Amino acid sequence: MTEILRVEGLAKMFGGLCAVSDVSFNLNHKEIVGLIGPNGAGKTTLINLISGAIQPTRGRILFNGRDISKAKAHEVNNLGIARTFQVVRIFGKLTVLENVLAGLVDRRSKGPWHLAKDAIFGPAGALVEDREACRRAEELLEFVGISRYRKELAENLPYALTKRLEIARAMATAPKLLLLDEPSSGLNPAELMGQIALINEINRRDVSILIIEHVMKVIMDISHRLIVLDYGEKIAEGVPKEVCSNPKVIDAYLGGGANAAH
């Protein structure tokens, strides 16, 4: 198995607070790794660090052997890492289709000036009339199952579907690694099953996944490997069954007393 992501001694301080301290792990091609831990354990901070939304205090992040610990969010995405957010960050005043189109633009080779020039002088000025891009966007909406809302403003979508839209938008950037921050929060049981199927399908398309999830059913079903964080530190790592019977993990989730009683 080839390694795609490697995190070495990663630490992030917010003032005096250590949100992530000395975390190291790796992620292989086509692997699904689950990231769990109690509230405030530093899971989202870790994803923010990898995606470049914030910069680490110490440590390194290597993506395909390349150091990306100083890279900005848009650079990280251009290199092939896409993400979703715990609290959705869709483009509310754009249509569902346009949200995906925003992700489809080839930003590795085209900057704003290039796009502006194409817009004014190019033959196909209007993106909405660009059949090829629209077709690919439709495909992605179909893939996540919300294509019938394509013309709706994204802010009018029900909550569960905005989560799907975020996934479609992330997939539009053709990532090799997808970071999912609680994709199942707020979903009902039926929606949950759909979400599991969707994540597995994404994985089958050669995308490696790092996923934060509180819903145990989801994380146990789909993760090949689990990493457990507590107070910013990695306390366990391994296949799901193993990790769940790890006394340290039980401690972290239920508190010290529970283990003693056990």
Add this chain to the structure above:
Amino acid sequence: MNKYTRKWLFRVLVLAVLALLPQVIQARYFLHLVVMAGIFTILTLSWNLLAGYTGLLNLGHAAFYGIGAYTSSLLAMLLGISPWIGLFAGGLTAAFFGFLLGFPALRLSGPYLAITTIGFAEILRMVAINWVDLTRGSLGLSGIPLLTPIRLGALNIKFYFERDYYYVVLAAVLVTLFCVRRLTQSEFGVSLQALRDDELGAQSVGINTARYKIAVFTISAFFAGFAGALFAHYIRLVSPEMMALHTTFDTLTMAMIGGLGTMAGPILGAVVITFLSEWLRYVEDLFKVDIRLVIYGLMLILTILFMREGIAGLLRELANKLESSRLGRKKESEP
């Protein structure tokens, strides 16, 4: 007739009406107001690109307008450069300042950006007032040359009357409209709107938001500067007052009432406000009360409260209702 043909027919019709307008209505005062509305349309379209589509509340837009006006006027008066070249030189100089102002915009948003841009415009106004040797201070520049005649074979087109300027401004409005429309409906425009709606979200799909902000500031300033230069060679008088906050406020009022972040909004707003303000001037003279700004203020408040997308949004809603009732009737008539 399908939707596409109807759209083009509508466009051709509007163009024909606009082309014939000065032949039908020859009142110079009326044409003057239309020319002014046209110049303000360009200014408002450019402001809308920043505030409406990218969410950058620039309250120093009047500075770009003034820079364009002063640049083109001075080039013509001091160096004898053709006003036709001056229009573009004014736009490019404003664009350069827009590029510079784009940098603080990277770190600032909302009220902080608004205040910084007000400061920017005030500084430039002060420069224009105090650099008396170049700008003649608060007196402003007067006697700015008219647009020079164009020779087309045997035809010598002069630019003297409102009617002549009408066609120049019409062409400028159409070109600006074309550019702004293309920009906003392209991948470029989708990126701007994405960063407006959620900056971090935009970065997560690979949008280099910093570079987009600088680009849109530059492009917007170009059109504002162009409008300013056009104004200078038409009115033939520019003063530091052009760069005062009230010019930006007029622009903002036009954009808001017309419809922020819409394509038709700036045009509707500029026309309505230009004509309304002339009519109100007449009312003011009649009743001896200063009522213009009161009415603007009230209109703004009502727009924000009851029709966020301004006149453009209102018209669109009406059109949708008509369309759906038409479809409804069609369905009923089918057995």
